[in-house]
Amino acid sequence: MKKKWQKRKGFLLLEVLFGISIFVIVAIAITLFARNIWIYGAYISTGLSDANDGKNALKTIVKEIRTASAADTGAYVISLAASDTFTFYSDIDSDGLKEKVRYFLSGSEVKKGVIKPSGSPLSYNPGSEAISTLISSVINTDIFEYYDKNYDGTTDPLTTPIDMPSVRLVKITISIDKDPNRAPEVTTFSTQVSIRNLKDNL
Numbered sequence: 001m002k003k004k005w006q007k008r009k010g011f012l013l014l015e016v017l018f019g020i021s022i023f024v025i026v027a028i029a030i031t032l033f034a035r036n037i038w039i040y041g042a043y044i045s046t047g048l049s050d051a052n053d054g055k056n057a058l059k060t061i062v063k064e065i066r067t068a069s070a071a072d073t074g075a076y077v078i079s080l081a082a083s084d085t086f087t088f089y090s091d092i093d094s095d096g097l098k099e100k101v102r103y104f105l106s107g108s109e110v111k112k113g114v115i116k117p118s119g120s121p122l123s124y125n126p127g128s129e130a131i132s133t134l135i136s137s138v139i140n141t142d143i144f145e146y147y148d149k150n151y152d153g154t155t156d157p158l159t160t161p162i163d164m165p166s167v168r169l170v171k172i173t174i175s176i177d178k179d180p181n182r183a184p185e186v187t188t189f190s191t192q193v194s195i196r197n198l199k200d201n202l
Contacts (some may be wrong), residue, residue, distance in 0.1 A: 054189035057134040069197040077110040081162040083142040110135040145171040
């Protein structure tokens with residue numbers, strides 16, 4: 001009887017060790033699976049965030065450029081046109097006065113500067129410019145390209161220095177990569193907008 005009990009005891013110990021081994025393996029597998037789900041979820045969240053930021057920014061930029069017109073001081077529609085900066089006049093808040101709007105690249109951020117006209121006679125005081133950040137983690141340095149009235153979809157952009165009275169269409173390209181060492185890969189947004197008040201044969 002004693003021998004049978006000893007044999008049974010040894011068998012139970014083996015079963016316990018085997019069960020613990022299986023539990024540990026399953027726990028490790030679940031932990032790794034959960035970790036991968038968390039990592040992929042973070043990738044997807046980052047990608048969606050980039051896409052949302054880019055789309056919202058471009059939507060605002062396009063709307064404001066499209067309605068650009070001469071300043072309240074009589075200044076020309078476009079104040080500055082460069083590869084990393086575009087400054088123009090537009091009534092962006094529908095208050096009857098045209099703000100001086102500046103979209104520009106500062107480091108890896110696309111920023112927006114707005115100057116409301118003030119005084120009598122009206123003037124645009126650079127010291128009153130309100131600056132906000134629209135997009136971060138931008139990796140391209142040339143975000144604006146300009147085209148004249150001959151643009152047909154394949155025409156080369158105007159060369160620098162830009163002849164501002166020739167500009168009829170602005171192309172905006174923004175590439176975002178929040179972490180070059182991790183997925184998702186670079187997200188690029190590109191669109192083009194014609195300036196209605198300068199529109200001729202476009």
